[in-house]
Amino acid sequence: MNNDELEIIGDIHQNLGTGDNASSPRAYVSPAVIKRLPRYFRYLRELIRNGKMRISSGELSKIMNVTASQIRQDLNCFGGFGQQGYGYNVKYLYAKISEILGVNCNFRAIIVGAGNLGRALVRNPMFTKRGVSTVAMFDIDENLIGGTVAGVTVHSMDELENFCKENSIDIAVLTLPKECAQDTTEKLVRAGVCGIWNFTGKELEMNREDIKVVNVHLGDSLMTLCYELNLRREKKEDN
Amino acid sequence: MNNDELEIIGDIHQNLGTGDNASSPRAYVSPAVIKRLPRYFRYLRELIRNGKMRISSGELSKIMNVTASQIRQDLNCFGGFGQQGYGYNVKYLYAKISEILGVNCNFRAIIVGAGNLGRALVRNPMFTKRGVSTVAMFDIDENLIGGTVAGVTVHSMDELENFCKENSIDIAVLTLPKECAQDTTEKLVRAGVCGIWNFTGKELEMNREDIKVVNVHLGDSLMTLCYELNLRREKKEDN
Numbered sequence: 006m007n008n009d010e011l012e013i014i015g016d017i018h019q020n021l022g023t024g025d026n027a028s029s030p031r032a033y034v035s036p037a038v039i040k041r042l043p044r045y046f047r048y049l050r051e052l053i054r055n056g057k058m059r060i061s062s063g064e065l066s067k068i069m070n071v072t073a074s075q076i077r078q079d080l081n082c083f084g085g086f087g088q089q090g091y092g093y094n095v096k097y098l099y100a101k102i103s104e105i106l107g108v109n110c111n112f113r114a115i116i117v118g119a120g121n122l123g124r125a126l127v128r129n130p131m132f133t134k135r136g137v138s139t140v141a142m143f144d145i146d147e148n149l150i151g152g153t154v155a156g157v158t159v160h161s162m163d164e165l166e167n168f169c170k171e172n173s174i175d176i177a178v179l180t181l182p183k184e185c186a187q188d189t190t191e192k193l194v195r196a197g198v199c200g201i202w203n204f205t206g207k208e209l210e211m212n213r214e215d216i217k218v219v220n221v222h223l224g225d226s227l228m229t230l231c232y233e234l235n236l237r238r239e240k241k242e243d244n
Numbered sequence: 245m246n247n248d249e250l251e252i253i254g255d256i257h258q259n260l261g262t263g264d265n266a267s268s269p270r271a272y273v274s275p276a277v278i279k280r281l282p283r284y285f286r287y288l289r290e291l292i293r294n295g296k297m298r299i300s301s302g303e304l305s306k307i308m309n310v311t312a313s314q315i316r317q318d319l320n321c322f323g324g325f326g327q328q329g330y331g332y333n334v335k336y337l338y339a340k341i342s343e344i345l346g347v348n349c350n351f352r353a354i355i356v357g358a359g360n361l362g363r364a365l366v367r368n369p370m371f372t373k374r375g376v377s378t379v380a381m382f383d384i385d386e387n388l389i390g391g392t393v394a395g396v397t398v399h400s401m402d403e404l405e406n407f408c409k410e411n412s413i414d415i416a417v418l419t420l421p422k423e424c425a426q427d428t429t430e431k432l433v434r435a436g437v438c439g440i441w442n443f444t445g446k447e448l449e450m451n452r453e454d455i456k457v458v459n460v461h462l463g464d465s466l467m468t469l470c471y472e473l474n475l476r477r478e479k480k481e482d483n
Contacts, residue, residue, distance in 0.1 A: 039471055043464035106467045107474030121367065125360035131463035135470060175473060200473045202466060206370075217472040219465055224370035225282035226460055227441060228345045231374060232278055233456040234414060234439045235346030 034082045034105070041079060042102055044069060049099040050134075061092035108136040112200070113174050117189055118181030119144035119159045122204060126178060128155045137176065141168060144181075165189070169196035176200040183207035190218075273321045273344070280318060281341055283308060288338035289373075300331035347375040351439070352413050356428055357420030358383035358398045361443060365417060367394045379411060383420075404428070408435035415439040422446035429457075 034042075048069055052060060062080075066073040080098065103109065114132065116123045119142045126132075132139050142159045144150060149159045160168060168174070177193045179186055179201060186207035193201065194216055201218040203209060209218050273281075287308055291299060301319075305312040319337065342348065353371065355362045358381045365371075371378050381398045383389060388398045399407060407413070416432045418425055418440060425446035432440065433455055440457040442448060448457050 039468065042471065043461070043467040046467065047461070047463070105471065105474070107470035107477075110470065110474050110477065112470055112473060121360045121364035125364055126462075128360065129462070131466060135463060135467055137466065137470065176469065199476065200469050202469050215476060217469060217476070219469040219472075221462065221465055222282070222286070223365075223368070223460065224286070224374060226458055227370060227376065228282040228285065228374055229278065230415065230439050230441050230456060230458040231346035231349065231351055231376065232281065232344065233458075234351060235344070235349050237438065237454060237456070238346075238349065 038079050038082050041071075042106055045079070045102050046099070046106060046108075049095055049102065052095045053099060057095055059092045060095055065093070103136075106135070110136065110175075112137045112176055113172065114139050114176035114178060114202075115169065115174050116142045116157075116178045116180060117162075117165070117193075118142075118179065119146070119149045119154060120180060123178070123180040124154050126180065127157050139178075140172060140174070143168075162189075166192050166196045169193060169198055174198050176202060178202045178204070180204050277318050277321050280310075281345055284318070284341050285338070285345060285347075288334055288341065291334045292338060297334055298331045299334055304332070342375075345374070349375065349414075351376045351415055352411065353378050353415035353417060353441075354408065354413050355381045355396075355417045355419060356401075356404070356432075357381075357418065358385070358388045358393060359419060362417070362419040363393050365419065366396050376415065378417075379413070380407060382407075401428075405431050405435045408432060408437055413437050415441060417441045417443070419443050 048065070052068075062073040062076045066076050069076070080093070114137050116127055116139060123142060123144075127139055127142060139157055142154060142157050143162050143165050144159050145162050150161045152159050169177075174193075174196070175198065177190075177198045177200070179189065181189060183205040184207075186203065186205040187209060190201055190209050190211070194211075194213065199216050201209065201211075201216065203218055203220045204223075206222065206224075208220070211218055287304070291307075301312040301315045305315050308315070319332070353376050355366055355378060362381060362383075366378055366381060378396055381393060381396050382401050382404050383398050384401050389400045391398050408416070413432075413435070414437065416429075416437045416439070418428065420428060422444040423446075425442065425444040426448060429440055429448050429450070433450075433452065438455050440448065440450075440455065442457055442459045443462075445461065445463075447459070450457055
């Protein structure tokens with residue numbers, strides 16, 4: 006975590022600690038709004054970095070490429086922090102959205118699979134930026150076990166279950182071969198892990214409401230790009 | 245590409261070649277439907293693998309966890325291939341969706357940045373599964389240049405523009421540091437690349453309608469997981 010991050014996350018606590026709404030109960034937020042929250046989080050962070058302390062919904066709308074009315078509706082879910090003629094307090098909004106997104110929860114994550122993808126992820130600053138600590142990696146490769154990647158130790162898969170139990174792991178990032186994904190998930194759930202971030206492409210069977218699986222299908226994103234290129238190609242041919 | 249892939253993609257061409265709709269003009273498809281298409285693509289592929297030749301909207305609905313009515317509406321965009329009492333012809337539907345998603349376009353891609361993420365992506369079968377060839381990688385690291393990853397040669401960044409021009413590259417996958425993303429994109433666009441698959445987290449400035457940028461923000465996906473875990477934690481505390 007660099008100084009910027011520290012400063013910004015430090016500010017969150019400060020803001021929430023002194024804010025009136027700090028301990029107010031959570032209002033219902035629709036899934037569509039929830040999906041947009043991480044975007045607000047990114048844009049507001051960027052604004053803070055650039056020293057912008059307040060912003061109108063019109064300005065935010067331009068930056069984020071959504072309508073100002075959409076922004077007002079979204080932010081009303083959190084009590085509507087805007088004031089006529091003033092706009093939004095960027096730091097407070099960022100703090101509130103961070104709180105809802107669990108940035109202050111200090112979630113602890115492990116990465117299961119220390120191949121290229123696992124190694125790319127552990128080096129990615131997104132975890133610390135979102136308040137998630139990556140505390141260990143796991144692999145079956147004897148050449149990797151005992152080594153470190155970005156300061157994180159690679160453990161043997163044999164230690165997986167015990168490690169998770171003993172270290173109160175919240176999130177497991179699955180970057181292992183898809184054939185092992187289901188078995189590994191069952192072990193993780195037994196060990197108290199409640200969030201699975203699944204990069205394996207395997208649809209995990211999960212019948213527990215208290216466990217959340219988020220699947221990342223990179224191929225789906227590639228296909229939306231291919232769809233657009235195909236469309237442009239067809240249009241060109243038609244002209 | 246393994247035999248399975250070859251067989252399935254072979255079938256697409258066969259189906260479309262003999263189908264009545266092979267050269268019919270493209271109907272309008274809404275963005276919401278387009279977003280779901282890659283999911284249909286994945287599920288239908290899986291059904292074909294398992295030897296399932298036809299399926300009802302009810303069955304498909306259960307597998308995909310959307311309503312049967314939604315599925316019927318979606319597939320009606322492509323002419324509604326279902327028949328009362330028969331269901332959908334899985335191979336034909338897969339072929340049609342593949343066609344719309346550009347799987348038969350033989351798009352050519354390069355990966356710019358041969359770090360862990362670039363190396364993880366080039367090894368991922370998603371490209372060949374979607375008909376995209378990864379023909380080269382690029383990096384500035386002298387230790388990597390001239391080497392290969394999964395059979396793909398790593399070239400010097402100095403060759404980037406010429407290589408793209410000479411090899412008719414359609415798609416550039418950006419896995420380089422975000423500081424270099426904008427400059428590199430401008431070079432790529434000059435060299436005729438029309439699709440940018442952007443993993444850098446940098447918001448690219450792009451004022452050309454004929455260039456499509458798809459951004460991958462893995463952190464957003466992580467945050468939706470954290471949001472859910474936070475919600476479960478709060479509920480637990482309330483009880």
